Amino acid sequence: xxxxxxxxxxxxxxxxxxxxxxxxxxxxxxxxxxxxxxxxxxxxxxxxxxxxxxxxxxxxxxxxxxxxxxxxxxxxxxxxxxxxxxxxxxxxxxxxxxxxxxxxxxxxxxxxxxxxxxxxxxxxxxxxxxxxxxxxxxxxxxxxxxxxxxxxxxxxxxxxxxxxxxxxxxxxxxxxxxxxxxxxxxxxxxxxxxxxxxxxxxxxxxxxxxxxxxxxxxxxxxxxxxxxxxxxxxxxxxxxxxxxxxxxxxxxxxxxxxxxxxxxxxxxxxxxxxxxxxxxxxxxxxxxxxxxxxxxxxxxxxxxxxxxxxxxxxxxxxxxxxxxxxxxxxxxxxxxxxxxxxxxxxxxxxxxxxxxxxxxxxxxxxxxxxxxxxxxxxxxxxxxxxxxxxxxxxxxxxxxxxxxxxxxxxxxxxxxxxxxxxxxxxxxxxxxxxxxxxxxxxxxxxxxxxxxxxxxxxxxxxxxxxxxxxxxxxxxxxxxxxxxxxxxxxxxxxxxxxxxxxxxxxxxxxxxxxxxxxxxxxxxxxxxxxxxxxxxxxxxxxxxxxxxxxxxxxxxxxxxxxxxxxxxxxx
Amino acid sequence: xxxxxxxxxxxxxxxxxxxxxxxxxxxxxxxxxxxxxxxxxxxxxxxxxxxxxxxxxxxxxxxxxxxxxxxxxxxxxxx
Numbered sequence: 120x121x122x123x124x125x126x127x128x129x130x131x132x133x134x135x136x137x138x139x140x141x142x143x144x145x146x147x148x149x150x151x152x153x154x155x156x157x158x159x160x161x162x163x164x165x166x167x168x169x170x171x172x173x174x175x176x177x178x179x180x181x182x183x184x185x186x187x188x189x190x191x192x193x194x195x196x197x198x199x200x201x202x203x204x205x206x207x208x209x210x211x212x213x214x215x216x217x218x219x220x221x222x223x224x225x226x227x228x229x230x231x232x233x234x235x236x237x238x239x240x241x242x243x244x245x246x247x248x249x250x251x252x253x254x255x256x257x258x259x260x261x262x263x264x265x266x267x268x269x270x271x272x273x274x275x276x277x278x279x280x281x282x283x284x285x286x287x288x289x290x291x292x293x294x295x296x297x298x299x300x301x302x303x304x305x306x307x308x309x310x311x312x313x314x315x316x317x318x319x320x321x322x323x324x325x326x327x328x329x330x331x332x333x334x335x336x337x338x339x340x341x342x343x344x345x346x347x348x349x350x351x352x353x354x355x356x357x358x359x360x361x362x363x364x365x366x367x368x369x370x371x372x373x374x375x376x377x378x379x380x381x382x383x384x385x386x387x388x389x390x391x392x393x394x395x396x397x398x399x400x401x402x403x404x405x406x407x408x409x410x411x412x413x414x415x416x417x418x419x420x421x422x423x424x425x426x427x428x429x430x431x432x433x434x435x436x437x438x439x440x441x442x443x444x445x446x447x448x449x450x451x452x453x454x455x456x457x458x459x460x461x462x463x464x465x466x467x468x469x470x471x472x473x474x475x476x477x478x479x480x481x482x483x484x485x486x487x488x489x490x491x492x493x494x495x496x497x498x499x500x501x502x503x504x505x506x507x508x509x510x511x512x513x514x515x516x517x518x519x520x521x522x523x524x525x526x527x528x529x530x531x532x533x534x535x536x537x538x539x540x541x542x543x544x545x546x547x548x549x550x551x552x553x554x555x556x557x558x559x560x561x562x563x564x565x566x567x568x569x570x571x572x573x574x575x576x577x578x579x580x581x582x583x584x585x586x587x588x589x590x591x592x593x594x595x596x597x598x599x600x601x602x603x604x605x606x607x608x609x610x611x612x613x614x615x616x617x618x619x620x621x622x623x624x625x626x627x628x629x630x631x632x633x634x635x636x637x638x639x640x641x642x643x644x645x646x647x648x649x650x651x652x653x654x655x656x657x658x659x660x661x662x663x664x665x666x667x668x669x670x671x672x673x674x675x676x677x678x679x680x681x682x683x684x685x686x687x688x689x690x
Numbered sequence: 691x692x693x694x695x696x697x698x699x700x701x702x703x704x705x706x707x708x709x710x711x712x713x714x715x716x717x718x719x720x721x722x723x724x725x726x727x728x729x730x731x732x733x734x735x736x737x738x739x740x741x742x743x744x745x746x747x748x749x750x751x752x753x754x755x756x757x758x759x760x761x762x763x764x765x766x767x768x769x
Contacts, residue, residue, distance in 0.1 A: 271747065275754055279739060
């Protein structure tokens with residue numbers, strides 16, 4: 120019995136629906152069987168909240184809400200209709216909740232779809248308006264006024280005679296122009312010869328142009344390789360300075376070398392006032408027996424590999440100075456006692472002016488030259504001091520140098536041209552001098568005997584004062600740039616002394632254990648100065664506790680401080 | 691006055707004075723209006739045969755010229 124197969128057939132018929140229904144028909148007064156029995160079984164009904172858009176009620180609602188009539192796309196409605204019909208027919212398995220969620224989702228999506236083309240017809244139960252406002256920044260008024268264009272007053276009286284005069288003048292000018300034109304016709308012949316000249320020049324111009332470009336490129340290359348140094352030059356600040364109270368640092372920046380100069384020693388340095396990266400170097404020899412001529416070079420900081428200008432001289436250059444206003448004039452003092460003035464603007468390698476034995480050149484090496492302010496006839500003047508005991512002022516008059524002895528140095532006092540005394544007093548050898556920054560007439564001369572004389576340009580027979588400064592030749596004497604009374608002197612007797620010119624004894628003395636070659640005040644601070652000895656460079660800052668600022672271990676001899684940059688320059 | 695401006699203004703004055711040879715006021719009006727359009731406000735023009743003048747003008751914006759042997763024209767800008 121268990122093996123018996125029983126077949127079952129699934130049909131769409133509702134098993135609960137009656138197969139035959141008989142109804143009493145009042146019309147025919149008899150029982151009639153209904154042929155078709157409805158097999159529809161409704162499992163679940165949910166009343167939806169959707170209204171067809173075009174139905175009466177919806178239309179009424181819309182009118183009440185004031186929404187415009189819609190000619191909505193038919194697809195949306197067709198879809199909603201289908202959804203509406205399908206849901207009751209699908210068999211329920213999860214229960215009513217799934218259906219409800221499904222139905223609610225669909226009204227949302229249907230409602231949102233028409234949004235694109237119509238205003239939102241959202242029902243008031245599920246949707247509510249919310250709004251919020253961000254914080255707006257407060258507004259500010261800003262106004263500014265530019266400077267108005269500058270104005271001046273103008274006044275004129277316009278009258279007939281003024282107009283007439285103006286016309287007359289105009290006529291005269293025109294006549295003059297006509298005359299000039301006639302004379303220029305004559306000059307046309309000259310022009311043809313000039314044209315030939317210009318042809319030649321254009322050829323050399325090409326090379327000249329290349330020259331200029333190559334110069335710029337050379338500088339660029341040098342600056343690129345030395346970029347670190349250039350940055351240090353401008354902005355060097357050693358942070359370790361904070362930790363060492365008494366000491367600072369001196370940073371060697373560039374080395375300027377030119378092959379041919381190896382046999383020479385640097386004897387002079389000077390910065391150029393106008394072009395602040397330019398400086399001049401004088402080369403010669405300190406050795407008495409070995410005098411081999413000299414040179415002077417112009418270097419620019421922008422190109423440390425090669426000098427800008429080179430001048431050869433027959434004798435060793437001992438000192439040089441660049442004119443503070445006319446920075447193309449360089450005064451040079453030589454080992455043989457000559458002085459010369461070079462004009463850097465001219466291409467010639469010869470000096471513009473040169474002193475000879477006739478014009479009163481020195482008989483000993485000139486140790487220092489210095490430009491002074493132009494004299495009353497607007498001629499340039501410079502002073503020189505030499506070992507022959509004379510301080511001479513040279514005036515540049517047209518093509519000549521005219522010398523005037525300012526003062527003659529002697530051991531006892533100034534030489535007076537008396538018949539008896541002139542022969543006896545011996546001549547003292549001047550080695551250095553310096554002019555007061557503010558008082559034009561006052562200057563100091565340092566001598567080989569170690570004395571410093573304070574002199575005035577106006578008194579040629581007497582010193583104003585003499586200081587017994589050192590026991591060996593005074594190598595440099597310099598006034599302080601700021602303090603009108605202070606000057607500093609250094610000597611081969613290992614000492615640097617600071618003086619007040621009204622007091623006979625030095626204010627400070629520094630013993631530097633080696634012959635001091637040169638000393639210079641800092642141009643930007645009245646208490647800082649630098650000194651250079653045969654084996655070291657020193658920078659000093661005078662403070663209530665006088666102390667050393669820096670130390671360095673190199674062989675240097677000369678030092679000059681630039682007026683614009685806090686940089687020392689030495690060889 | 692800058693060269694270009696000067697040349698233009700002179701030409702304009704000559705045109706205006708030739709056009710309104712009898713009426714200085716209209717000539718001045720024409721010059722003033724064209725200057726305002728070309729070079730910005732605000733310009734002032736005086737044309738006459740005899741007058742004295744003391745004005746404040748913006749730097750480099752003044753022209754004083756003679757025309758026709760008897761007429762003097764002064765044009766300046768001062769806003």
